[in-house]
Amino acid sequence: MTRWELIAPPEKDMVESLSTKLGISELLSAILVQRGYSNEELARRFLWPEISHLHTPFAIDGMTAAVERIQLALQRKERVGVFGDYDVDGIVSTAILVLALRDKGLDVIYRLPERLTEGYGLSQDGLRDLAQNGAKLIITVDCGISSLTELRWAKENGLDVIICDHHLPPLVLPPAVAILNPKVLPNQYPFNDLAGAGVALKLACALHQELDYRWLELAALGTVADVVPLVDENRVIVAEGLKAMKSTGFAGLRALCELANLNLANLKAGSIGFRLAPRLNAAGRLGSAIPGVELFITDDETKAYEIAQQLDQQNRERQQIEAEVLAQAIDQVERYSNLKEDTALVVAGEDWHPGVIGIVASRLVDRWHRPALVISLSDDKGKGSGRSIPGFSLFEGLKQCSSYLTAFGGHRLAAGFSLEREQCEAFRQAFLSVANSQLSPEDCVSYRRVDAEVSLDSLNLSVAQELELLAPFGYGNPEPVLLLQGVETERVRQIGNSGTHLRLDLNHFGHTLPAIGFGLGDMATELTSAAKIDVLGFPVVTEWQGLVGVEMRLKDVRTKNCPSEISCRPGHPAAPRLVDWRGFEGMLVDDQHGSSSVTECHLVFSQPPEQLSKLQERLVRVPPKGKIGLHFGPDEVAAAKNNIKQKFLDRNFMAHVYLVLKGAGATGTSWSKLVAELGCSEQELELKVRPALAILQELNLAEKYLVEGRTYFRLADKAGEKRVKLRTSPTFKKLELEKMKALELTAFFAEAPSPILAEALARLWQESVTIAEK
DSSP states (O other), X not given: OEEEEEEOOOOHHHHHHHHXXXXXXXXXXXXXXXXXXXXXXXXXXXXXXXXXXXXXXXXXXXXHHHXXXXXXXXXXXXXXXXXXXXXXXXXXXXXXXXXXXXXXXXXXXXXOOOTTTTOSSOOHHHHHHHHHTTXXXXXXXXXOTTOHHHHHHHHHTTOEEEEEOOSOOOSSOOOOSEXXXXXXXXXXXXXXXXXXXXXXXXXXXXXXXXXXXXXXXXXXXHHHHTTOOOSHHHHHHHHHHHHHHTTOOOHHHHHHHHHTTOOGGGOOHHHIIIIIHHHHHHHXXXXXXXXXXXXXXXXXXXXXXXXXXXXXXXXXXXXXXXXXXXXXXHHHHHHHOXXXXXXXXXXXXXXXXXXXXXXXXXXXXXXXXXXXXXXXXXXXXXXXXXXXOTTSOHHHHHHXXXXXXXXXXXXXXXXXXXXXXXXXXXXXXXXXXXXXHHOOGGXXXXXXXXXXXXXXXXXXXXXXXXXXXXXXXXXXXXXXXXEEEEEXXXXXXXXXXXXXXXXXXXXXXXXXXXXXXXXXXXXXXXXXXXXXXXXXXXXXXXXXXXXXXXXXXXXXXXXXXXXXXXXXXXXXXXXXXXXXXXXOOSOOEETTTTEETTTTSSEEESSOOOOHHHHHHHHTTSOTTOEEEEOOOHHHHHHHXXXXXXXXXXXHHHHHHHHHHHHTOTTOEEHHHHHHHHTOOHHHIIIIIHHHHHHHXXXXXXXXXXXXXEXXXXXXXXXXXSOOOGGGSHXXXXXXXHHHHHHHXXXXXXXXXXXXXXXXXXXXXXXXXXXXXX
């Protein structure tokens, strides 16, 4: 089961103010405010990034020393060696510096480690190799910050080293002429999330005192591929780099895009991440990554195309190997993992290709939404790679199990490690224990962040074009996800190879919108028979044969047989989360955990509440960070409204009481006879009969008197002589107000958008808890 997590709505005044100042829609304004851009200037810089927004490279500590040492190498005619990495970030970082240094007139050689034989990072063999080939100055890119032993060796052997890295630094920094890393403290640089290619770009700019757009193109590739946040400088680098690629001078980039069926004139960040990066990574995964660098530093069109073809072919081989390893890994999980209790996955296989185990780990996380470690066993050794979810630091998790490992490294979401084969099972149990202590089964429910709920008729071409201002999309700046509820489907069909994708039209009260769901083809049968559905998606601008339009790119679909939990976490950190199943009629059982999303809630409303005081009594029993569930539909709402109307007296009941008293004549009737003639229940006595008599007395239409201690009621002498208005009775006005509030509360619970309702319940919960504590 998937959770759709709706974001708490931002303050309306803030949204309206930003909308007015920037001349944008309130939808775009709300998304900006939710993402932290409520300030006009910050929002303006975000929507319209410019090269001028880049920070000066000399703000990075060590930059002046690095440039001076490179200039000295130029004066001395020293050979410079660049040591990179085998992933996309390392490849393009190497290419940036090779191009920048050669343009400056320097003699440059470069080296990349081999994944299968050397592993990640700077090595003593690599340094020795560069030195033996004449390098006097070595510049590391996308590596080096943790290579204390290797760089001590370099210093002892007379090598000068400039470290150009972006990874987290250790407590003890290695010796170097200069360390260029915004994460090293203290540092005056205003942004510390540059990719390795971003840091390499800064060094190139500082050396030349200008920006070459070729470097910007390469830095954009590395920034997207290394999955760093696409905010601040990274956003500028990618946005401007994509523009530069439209008229790229790189023969290799043109060739690679041709083979990937990509149009450079309309290249998106997603195209880099899903189409170009896998091809550039393929060489380093299966062998040497050097062809990746050569692709960008060669001017020979024929050679560039040959390299691109090689990378494309290696990517196909990688896909085949990955598919085989993934199938075995999935089989292991399904056979031996306890998905109901264990909040992490650890799988191991004989001679699984080390170049694909990281990708396989990512696929396992996508499938089961929990940390996953994949280990390749060979001889008496094991080499592992892992990926994680936001709530669990993989690096810290491995650190707690380090006694079983021979080496490990990485960060919160990705890491690598090695161990002895004999430690594999003990390590598996230890890591599962660590994960189980920090994660709950609920943390392992995959979720989609929903930015806003919208109506179908609001999604037009101008809205889609305006939302494009938020691009480029990626980590740290995801594509907005919009929720449409209660829409109908038309012309549902499967498209693509083997019907992989879904094509349909969405309809809501006559407003239609074409939609496509990539990878959702299996839902076609379900949607054909579905009365109404809820969808998540994003409107995009389309163009076909000169016609410009808009279509919805579907992310997920909710139907009776394919449930997704709609959840909203309010702004207050301790307030309960709302789980919204209003109007849903399907089974609410999570196949993975065998439990119901509703029964796991601390408070469940099977029909809308009717009284505020009763609601508060129920809310006070919900613990901090608990769950409140709503599970009712139109029938329960109608029943609740009817119940309210039945509870409260109305004009017809008043008339009935009046006629009974009139029929009793001047002698009147006793309380017991009146109740018997009205045929009222015990509940109606208090809710209807007593209030009715009080109202008649307030209007001077009836009177109460005692005979031998017994209470009698009769019409007043002048009753019926003139019309009276019920609303002049204080009791009647009070009851009408109570009924109106009860109906409003019921309607609010039935109709309010989830985020609004979640915030209201959060405030009421806080008030109820505070009163109870006092």
